Amino acid sequence: MGNKVNEIKRIVQDTKSLPTLPGIVLKISKLAEDDKSSVNEIARLISSDHILSAKVLKLVNSPFYGFSGRVSTISNALILLGVNVIRSLALSSSIFEIMEKSVVGLWEHSFGAAVAANTIAKILQLPDAEEISTAALLHDIGKAIIKIKLEEDYNQLISIIKEKDISMIDAEHEFLGTGHPEIGEWIARTWFLPEKLIEPIACHHNVKKSVIHKTKTAAVHLADILVKASDFGFSGDDIVPRIQTEAWDKLDLNEKILEEIVQETEDRLIEAKNFSLEIQTSGEKQS
Amino acid sequence: MKNNLRIALISKDCELSSQLSIHIESKGHQVIVFNNESLVLGYIYSDPSDIIIINFQFSETNFHGLISEIKKDCYFGTIPIIGLIDENTHNNIEWKDCPIDDFITLPFKYNELFSRISLAKNRIQRIFDNNPLTKLPGNTSIQKAIENTIGAPMSVCYLDINNFKPYNDTFGFTRGDEVIRMTARIISNAVRQTGDGGFAGHIGGDDFVFIVKNESAEFVCKTIINNFNIIASDLFEEEVKHKGFYIAKDRQGNENKIYLLTLAIAVVPMNTPQINHYGKVAEIAAELKKYAKKFTESKYVINRRKR
Ligand SMILES: [Fe+2]
Ligand SMILES: [Fe+2]
Numbered sequence: 149m150g151n152k153v154n155e156i157k158r159i160v161q162d163t164k165s166l167p168t169l170p171g172i173v174l175k176i177s178k179l180a181e182d183d184k185s186s187v188n189e190i191a192r193l194i195s196s197d198h199i200l201s202a203k204v205l206k207l208v209n210s211p212f213y214g215f216s217g218r219v220s221t222i223s224n225a226l227i228l229l230g231v232n233v234i235r236s237l238a239l240s241s242s243i244f245e246i247m248e249k250s251v252v253g254l255w256e257h258s259f260g261a262a263v264a265a266n267t268i269a270k271i272l273q274l275p276d277a278e279e280i281s282t283a284a285l286l287h288d289i290g291k292a293i294i295k296i297k298l299e300e301d302y303n304q305l306i307s308i309i310k311e312k313d314i315s316m317i318d319a320e321h322e323f324l325g326t327g328h329p330e331i332g333e334w335i336a337r338t339w340f341l342p343e344k345l346i347e348p349i350a351c352h353h354n355v356k357k358s359v360i361h362k363t364k365t366a367a368v369h370l371a372d373i374l375v376k377a378s379d380f381g382f383s384g385d386d387i388v389p390r391i392q393t394e395a396w397d398k399l400d401l402n403e404k405i406l407e408e409i410v411q412e413t414e415d416r417l418i419e420a421k422n423f424s425l426e427i428q429t430s431g432e433k434q435s
Numbered sequence: 436m437k438n439n440l441r442i443a444l445i446s447k448d449c450e451l452s453s454q455l456s457i458h459i460e461s462k463g464h465q466v467i468v469f470n471n472e473s474l475v476l477g478y479i480y481s482d483p484s485d486i487i488i489i490n491f492q493f494s495e496t497n498f499h500g501l502i503s504e505i506k507k508d509c510y511f512g513t514i515p516i517i518g519l520i521d522e523n524t525h526n527n528i529e530w531k532d533c534p535i536d537d538f539i540t541l542p543f544k545y546n547e548l549f550s551r552i553s554l555a556k557n558r559i560q561r562i563f564d565n566n567p568l569t570k571l572p573g574n575t576s577i578q579k580a581i582e583n584t585i586g587a588p589m590s591v592c593y594l595d596i597n598n599f600k601p602y603n604d605t606f607g608f609t610r611g612d613e614v615i616r617m618t619a620r621i622i623s624n625a626v627r628q629t630g631d632g633g634f635a636g637h638i639g640g641d642d643f644v645f646i647v648k649n650e651s652a653e654f655v656c657k658t659i660i661n662n663f664n665i666i667a668s669d670l671f672e673e674e675v676k677h678k679g680f681y682i683a684k685d686r687q688g689n690e691n692k693i694y695l696l697t698l699a700i701a702v703v704p705m706n707t708p709q710i711n712h713y714g715k716v717a718e719i720a721a722e723l724k725k726y727a728k729k730f731t732e733s734k735y736v737i738n739r740r741k742r
Pocket of ligand 1: 353
């Protein structure tokens with residue numbers, strides 16, 4: 149087991165970039181250059197994609213720029229890097245040759261979680277709404293690493309999940325000796341992402357563990373559960389976990405406000421579904 | 436020459452690439468080979484190399500987009516680019532549109548290539564007076580840029596950060612340096628986004644200069660102020676942001692109310708008879724800035740006097 153964990157750590161350390169969906173990259177390449185409206189559109193497209201967002205945040209927080217790992221939102225990254233740099237970065241991203249169901253499913257799950265988190269932050273009037281959405285977008289980045297860098301293990305995990313009817317995280321612990329929150333934390337640290345994003349990634353299945361950014365972690369935890377409950381996207385299993393007491397308490401939830409959040413999230417996920425279909429079809433036309 | 440250079444090599448010719456790689460690696464450097472230009476920028480941006488070598492042979496593009504994209508960015512523009520060119524290509528290259536730093540004719544001797552690499556690196560250090568913190572051009576370049584715009588329909592804009600010194604003293608110079616770097620990026624991105632040239636330079640400390648066309652000046656000032664406010668507000672705790680100030684002790688130990696970071700920009704259009712030499716620009720700007728600094732929020736002030 150120890151060896152496996154070390155192997156994963158090594159793979160994470162060597163991971164410089166990850167492929168993304170062709171549809172997003174294609175859409176960005178179609179936007180006219182240097183047009184004011186296209187700047188916002190580029191930001192919106194990048195904010196829908198967990199891989200591209202991670203890539204942009206990795207760049208802006210790299211020691212090369214000297215911002216000491218402080219930048220935690222795509223809009224701030226856009227201001228600091230400039231639209232030209234962000235556009236080139238997106239356009240030179242490697243893309244998936246085949247649009248596998250699990251890849252699209254994880255992309256949708258991540259995007260859906262960001263939508264849900266944004267709704268939660270708005271309704272509960274939490275500070276740093278954009279950071280909460282970004283953290284939710286990246287919360288399962290560890291799963292992307294497993295899927296892309298440890299393909300065989302990923303397939304093994306999926307069969308274990310089906311066979312034993314357990315959650316992805318339980319299967320990971322059983323089979324890999326570690327879980328996607330830890331793997332996500334390692335990649336986030338390797339890429340110098342800010343602590344505000346690392347903690348929700350590392351603790352979204354165990355809110356108790358979070359120390360400094362508990363509200364953000366609780367919001368991401370809830371967002372993850374809400375997308376799963378809405379059956380939006382696919383994150384590896386179909387089990388909807390319970391909302392942890394720490395999250396209830398930290399967010400000061402009650403039945404009524406939760407209902408409002410669920411309703412609003414459902415509505416916004418319909419729009420999200422349309423966007424997702426658009427991305428998928430434009431990616432297919434490409435090939 | 437610094438050992439262990441990281442060299443990006445862009446070449447269609449795989450045989451040449453592998454030969455070159457062996458020679459370069461034998462000198463203790465590292466090579467990253469690209470067969471086409473599409474992935475280069477993303478790579479350079481995420482993990483900049485020390486040198487870029489481009490093989491123009493067998494290539495249908497002139498790498499114009501790639502080269503100008505790199506050279507226009509003040510951070511990446513200081514990476515030397517060396518072209519590999521064969522006898523036939525010489526006449527086809529429009530050097531005005533191809534701002535590379537040096538070239539070497541194929542077939543070449545490896546010793547010559549290494550000398551060229553070394554020369555290009557040193558030459559860049561000689562001609563650029565870039566500020567080491569922000570990589571923006573420094574005072575010699577600024578003076579030259581201002582002198583070149585006297586009489587032109589361009590605006591020279593002087594910018595500084597209000598309340599920067601107490602911020603630096605209270606939160607430490609590391610945080611202060613960060614603010615300076617961020618400001619530099621905000622300015623150069625806003626200038627660059629106008630799409631018609633312009634200039635951004637760093638005088639030193641929290642003082643910057645940028646030059647844009649008269650008609651873009653207000654828009655650029657607004658963009659810079661807007662973006663600076665977004666970035667600067669993230670530097671303070673929620674509570675401080677809300678109050679709009681913090682309490683800091685000065686060197687005598689007195690407690691002072693310090694307002695958050697804001698910008699003051701003095702905009703001097705250069706096409707008025709009043710402005711006839713470099714010194715005059717700074718003089719007018721200093722006056723305007725005094726006025727801009729009377730406000731607690733960010734302000735830009737444009738010189739309207741004609742004489
Ligand atoms: Fe998860
Ligand atoms: Fe999840």
